[in-house]
Amino acid sequence: MTDKARVVIVGAGFGGLNAAKTLPKTVQVTIIDRKNFHTFQPLLYQVATAGLSPGEIAAPIRSILRGHKNVNVLMSEVSEFDLEQQLVITEEGQIPYDYLIVAAGAGHSYFGHDDWEVFAPGLKTIEDALEIRRRILLAFELAERQTATGDSAVPLNFVVVGGGPTGVELAGTLAEISRHALTHEFRSIDPARTHILLIEGGPRVLPAYAEDLSRSAEEQLKQLGVEVRTSTVVTQVEAGAVDIGHTRLPATVVLWAAGVAASPLGKKLTGAVDRAGRVPVEPDLSLPGHPEVFVIGDLAAAKDETGKMLPGVAPVAIQQGKFVAKLIQQEVEAKPGTSPRPAFHYWDKGSLATIGRAAAVAQFGKIHISGFIAWLSWLFVHILFLIGFRNRLLVFIQWAWSYVTYERGARLITGSTYLPGWTGPDGPKKVTNEQPVPQEISSSAHK
Numbered sequence: 001m002t003d004k005a006r007v008v009i010v011g012a013g014f015g016g017l018n019a020a021k022t023l024p025k026t027v028q029v030t031i032i033d034r035k036n037f038h039t040f041q042p043l044l045y046q047v048a049t050a051g052l053s054p055g056e057i058a059a060p061i062r063s064i065l066r067g068h069k070n071v072n073v074l075m076s077e078v079s080e081f082d083l084e085q086q087l088v089i090t091e092e093g094q095i096p097y098d099y100l101i102v103a104a105g106a107g108h109s110y111f112g113h114d115d116w117e118v119f120a121p122g123l124k125t126i127e128d129a130l131e132i133r134r135r136i137l138l139a140f141e142l143a144e145r146q147t148a149t150g151d152s153a154v155p156l157n158f159v160v161v162g163g164g165p166t167g168v169e170l171a172g173t174l175a176e177i178s179r180h181a182l183t184h185e186f187r188s189i190d191p192a193r194t195h196i197l198l199i200e201g202g203p204r205v206l207p208a209y210a211e212d213l214s215r216s217a218e219e220q221l222k223q224l225g226v227e228v229r230t231s232t233v234v235t236q237v238e239a240g241a242v243d244i245g246h247t248r249l250p251a252t253v254v255l256w257a258a259g260v261a262a263s264p265l266g267k268k269l270t271g272a273v274d275r276a277g278r279v280p281v282e283p284d285l286s287l288p289g290h291p292e293v294f295v296i297g298d299l300a301a302a303k304d305e306t307g308k309m310l311p312g313v314a315p316v317a318i319q320q321g322k323f324v325a326k327l328i329q330q331e332v333e334a335k336p337g338t339s340p341r342p343a344f345h346y347w348d349k350g351s352l353a354t355i356g357r358a359a360a361v362a363q364f365g366k367i368h369i370s371g372f373i374a375w376l377s378w379l380f381v382h383i384l385f386l387i388g389f390r391n392r393l394l395v396f397i398q399w400a401w402s403y404v405t406y407e408r409g410a411r412l413i414t415g416s417t418y419l420p421g422w423t424g425p426d427g428p429k430k431v432t433n434e435q436p437v438p439q440e441i442s443s444s445a446h447k
Contacts, residue, residue: 004026004027004028004070005026005027005028005098005099005328005332006027006028006030006096006097006098006099007023007028007030007097007098007099007100007101007328008029008030008031008032008088008095008097008099008100008101009029009030009031009032009101009103010032010033010078010088010100010101010102010103010104010265011032011033011102011104011263011297011299012031012033012035012038012061012073013039013041013105013298013317014041014297014314014317014318014321015101015103015296015297015317015318015320015321016031016033016101016103016296016297016321017038017061017064017065017321018317018318018321018322018325019101019103019296019321019322019324019325020065020068020325021064021065021068021325022321022322022325022326022329023070023071023325023328023329024329024333025068025069025070026329026332026333027070027099027328027332028070028072029068029070029071029072030071030072030073030074030095030097031061031065031071031072031073031074032074032076032078032088032090032095033061033074033075033076034075034076034077035061035075036060036061036073036075037058037059037060037061037126038058038061038064039057039058039125039126040057040058040382040385040386040391041124041314042314042385043057043382043386043395044057044123044124044125044126044128044129045123045129045166045169045170045173046173047126047129047130047133047410048123048128048129048130048132048133048136048170049132049133049136049170049173049174049177049408050133050136050137050177050181050408050409050410050411050412051173051398051399051402051408051409051410052395052398052410053409053410054126054129054130056391056394056395056398057386057391057395058126059391061073074090074095076090076091076092077090077091078090078104078265078268079091079268080268081100081265081268081269082094083269083287083290083293086098086292088100097292098292099292099293099294099328100292100293100294101294101295101296101321101324102265102266102269102279102293102294102295102296102299103295103296103297103317103321104263104265104266104299105124105263105297105298105299106124106260106261106262106263106276106277106298106299106312107122107124107260107261107262107263108122108124108256108259108260108261109258109259109260109261109276110256110259111258113237116237116256117256118420119237119238119239119254119420119421120161120237120255120256121135121255121256122256122257123166123170123255123256123257130414130415131415132170132255133410133413134413134414134415134416135253135419136158136174136177136253137411137412137413138413138417138419139156139158139252139419139422140156140182140186140189140191141413142154142419142422143156143189143252144186144187144188144189147188147189148187148188153188153189154189154252155193155195155250156178156189156191156193156194156195156252157194157195157197157249157250157251157252157253158174158194158195158196158197158251158252158253158254159197159199159242159249159251159253159254159255160174160196160197160198160254160255160257161199161234161237161242161254161255161256161257161258162199162200162256162257162258162259163198163199163200163202163204163205163206163228163257164205164206164207164208164257164258165206165353166257167198167200167205167255167257167258168198168205168206168217168221168353168354168355169353169354169355170255170257171196171198171221171226171228172220172221172224172226172354172355172356172359173356174194174196174226175196175221175224175225175226175356176224176356177408178192178194178196178225179191179192179224179225180357181407181408195227196225196226196227197226197229197249198221198226198227198228198229199229199232199234199242199244200228200229200230200231200232201231201232201233201234201258202230202231203230203231204218204230205217205221205228205230206353206361208351209351209353209363210363210368212368213361213362213363213368213370216361216370216371217353217355217361217370218230220355220356220359220361220370220371221355221356223359224355224356224359229244233245234258237254238421239420239421240420240421240422241421242254251421252421252422253419260276260312261276261277262276262277262278262279262298262299263277263298263299264277265299266278266279266295266299269287269293269295270287270288272288273301274301276301277299278298278299278300278301279295279299279300279301280301281294281295281300281301281302283343283344284327284342284343284344285300285302285320285324285344286341294324296317296320296321297312297316297317297320298312298317300320302316302320302344304345304346305345310346313351314385315346315348315349319344319346319347320344320346323344348365349364350362350365351363352374352377352378352381353378354375354378357375357403358371358372358375358403359371359372359375360374360375360377360378361374362377362378379399383395383396
């Protein structure tokens with residue numbers, strides 16, 4: 001038995017890991033995650049588009065925390081919480097705690113249309129990235145095979161739903177792949193004629209950024225050959241087709257980047273979650289009525305000093321994890337009669353979004369940067385935040401090689417060779433009211 005304070009952390013994302021690494025050796029820490037590895041989510045799109053391999057953006061949790069002898073790692077799934085008895089419940093048993101940190105993250109939201117997921121995968125996990133990579137590469141292979149056997153050329157239409165950072169990154173990189181990486185490797189089809197459509201329901205892409213950066217991002221996307229449609233809402237997704245209002249568009253591959261829903265574990269903590277499933281928290285990030293329970297990262301509905309919701313990005317989770325860990329340390333080591341808990345304050349160091357090769361936007365307060373300098377900033381910031389020297393070195397070398405050669409070194413199709421909407425020798429599934437790709441878009445792809 002031990003008299004150390006017991007801290008249980010649910011989730012080994014940015015928030016959970018930083019909390020575990022910051023907590024002092026004077027407490028006993030148990031970190032629980034369904035996976036045995038931590039994923040650097042900002043670079044998932046690079047795995048999805050065959051630029052990087054999974055091992056280059058992920059690392060085993062035990063390896064990351066091996067220097068922290070007070071941390072125990074459990075690969076398990078949390079099913080319930082008993083807040084009154086202070087227990088975390090898994091299928092294997094119950095884990096008691098003195099302090100609980102829930103950093104379970106978020107998944108996809110299809111706004112009540114969960115049946116769309118099979119046709120339009122999102123991008124939150126390594127498994128998602130590998131499935132997207134499979135579909136993208138398989139589309140080119142199926143089109144080549146069909147054309148090579150004497151059938152008519154198949155138009156390849158990629159549709160990305162959602163104009164936030166993930167959608168912009170996917171669309172821009174898809175354009176680079178089709179215009180450069182694959183253009184000389186197929187004999188029967190011309191990958192450069194691939195039509196890439198980015199759909200955003202709001203009036204502009206990257207709505208969280210300043211308007212001038214949104215305009216710059218849209219212009220850079222168009223220069224890459226991406227068609228951008230704003231103020232356009234998807235009303236139906238099916239195999240081989242996307243509906244926008246009463247118009248049906250053919251879609252060889254559909255990728256979803258339009259919505260985020262917090263982990264369902266939020267509802268296990270409280271019934272007072274918001275529309276996105278996030279848990280309202282006190283200024284010190286604790287659960288109302290339970291000062292020993294903290295909720296951080298994408299699962300927390302935390303607000304800044306002005307009442308604005310904090311974004312679900314890695315820097316927020318990292319700072320929250322460190323804040324909660326230091327707060328717990330102060331309470332464990334403090335004497336009776338200490339001052340009230342401080343409120344969490346987020347230090348916004350800026351926002352970065354990449355669009356493609358040497359194309360990005362960056363916002364550092366009132367300083368707005370676009371193009372190559374923004375891309376360089378994005379590159380070095382992301383390499384800096386990668387966990388492990390080996391990962392940083394591998395990613396830097398891979399990116400340098402890709403920049404010089406346009407090569408995408410992880411072009412592996414694994415798993416099934418089934419592509420929704422593709423019907424074999426007869427080509428893509430036919431859809432009614434099919435709208436042809438505008439000629440000016442098809443021709444501009446060759447410029």
